[in-house]
Amino acid sequence: MSRNLLASFRSPLASRGEQRSPSPSNLQVQLKCNCGKLCVAVTITSESITGHCHCKQCRRFHVAAFASFCVVPTVDLAEQTSIIRRPGACATAGRVDRLWCACCFSVLGMEVTESGRRCELYLALGTVEDASIPDSLALKWRECFTEWTLQECATWPAALPTMHRARRVTPQRAQMPVSGGCACNGCRFTANVFPGELQHCYCKLCRKLSGAAFQTWTPCLAEGFAWTNQESLILVRTTPHGQRHMCRICSSTLTIVYDSQPDTIWPAAGCFDDETVPLDVSTQLYRVIHICCIWMQSWYTLPDDKLPRLKYAG
Ligand SMILES: [Zn+2]
Ligand SMILES: [Zn+2]
Numbered sequence: 001m002s003r004n005l006l007a008s009f010r011s012p013l014a015s016r017g018e019q020r021s022p023s024p025s026n027l028q029v030q031l032k033c034n035c036g037k038l039c040v041a042v043t044i045t046s047e048s049i050t051g052h053c054h055c056k057q058c059r060r061f062h063v064a065a066f067a068s069f070c071v072v073p074t075v076d077l078a079e080q081t082s083i084i085r086r087p088g089a090c091a092t093a094g095r096v097d098r099l100w101c102a103c104c105f106s107v108l109g110m111e112v113t114e115s116g117r118r119c120e121l122y123l124a125l126g127t128v129e130d131a132s133i134p135d136s137l138a139l140k141w142r143e144c145f146t147e148w149t150l151q152e153c154a155t156w157p158a159a160l161p162t163m164h165r166a167r168r169v170t171p172q173r174a175q176m177p178v179s180g181g182c183a184c185n186g187c188r189f190t191a192n193v194f195p196g197e198l199q200h201c202y203c204k205l206c207r208k209l210s211g212a213a214f215q216t217w218t219p220c221l222a223e224g225f226a227w228t229n230q231e232s233l234i235l236v237r238t239t240p241h242g243q244r245h246m247c248r249i250c251s252s253t254l255t256i257v258y259d260s261q262p263d264t265i266w267p268a269a270g271c272f273d274d275e276t277v278p279l280d281v282s283t284q285l286y287r288v289i290h291i292c293c294i295w296m297q298s299w300y301t302l303p304d305d306k307l308p309r310l311k312y313a314g
């Protein structure tokens with residue numbers, strides 16, 4: 001079985017032939033967190049709009065290059081006992097409540113309140129069950145994404161693709177100092193990351209813990225990584241072979257630590273402080289691979305960057 005997808009692979013929808021069926025209206029999709037405690041049907045109306053929010057707060061809360069939303073009328077979440085709501089802000093939506101699962105920290109989206117009444121839900125599309133999204137809806141979403149607050153976009157997603165992927169991280173390789181932290185600043189770190197190793201992951205865990213289309217990880221030697229604030233830091237076993245550092249206050253996922261790589265820690269580029277990432281990333285940062293593409297959501301289209309597309313992890 002090949003672990004690679006064709007270099008031309010850009011979307012699971014493309015491999016299914018992109019059958020266009022009648023434009024969907026009032027469909028229900030399923031919002032389901034990683035632990036399954038939170039599961040709710042959400043109605044997508046013909047007026048529902050989709051967008052990628054690049055604002056700083058969304059990037060930091062979702063720990064991703066951008067957040068992907070579908071805006072729907074508020075859903076009754078009263079029976080969902082594992083929901084946490086925390087006030088926040090989004091440059092696109094204004095004052096919002098950010099929502100996540102108290103048990104597994106999956107990100108669910110944000111709610112807008114007007115005159116004391118909840119009115120709109122910005123559904124975090126990374127947490128929507130793939131199987132509940134008909135191809136026709138995925139196709140519609142894919143063609144209609146608006147880019148919101150692009151003026152605040154991160155620089156690192158524009159890093160150049162490179163085929164020269166280093167197989168091992170060693171102290172001799174070039175390193176780049178960055179700092180970063182969670183959305184509430186209860187967890188802060190400094191790291192000397194390997195700038196030639198940005199890896200995009202589309203697995204369900206990365207998607208649901210971020211609510212985004214993908215997360216981006218870059219390795220760092222453990223000796224080059226330090227927590228400068230760990231007031232709300234927790235280390236959670238998220239798979240049989242790895243753990244993630246998370247913030248217990250704001251739900252941000254900050255790193256992956258693999259059991260098989262005790263000397264290495266993988267911070268998420270989505271939590272880097274913008275001011276510590278070079279403005280001109282073209283000579284200093286490189287993107288090397290798309291992994292776990294088999295779990296990529298059908299509404300997302302990969303950039304035509306010619307990078308290797310792995311079905312599974314490394
Ligand atoms: Zn959960
Ligand atoms: Zn935003």
Ligand SMILES: [Zn+2]
Nearest residue numbers: 182184247250
């Ligand atoms: Zn936090």
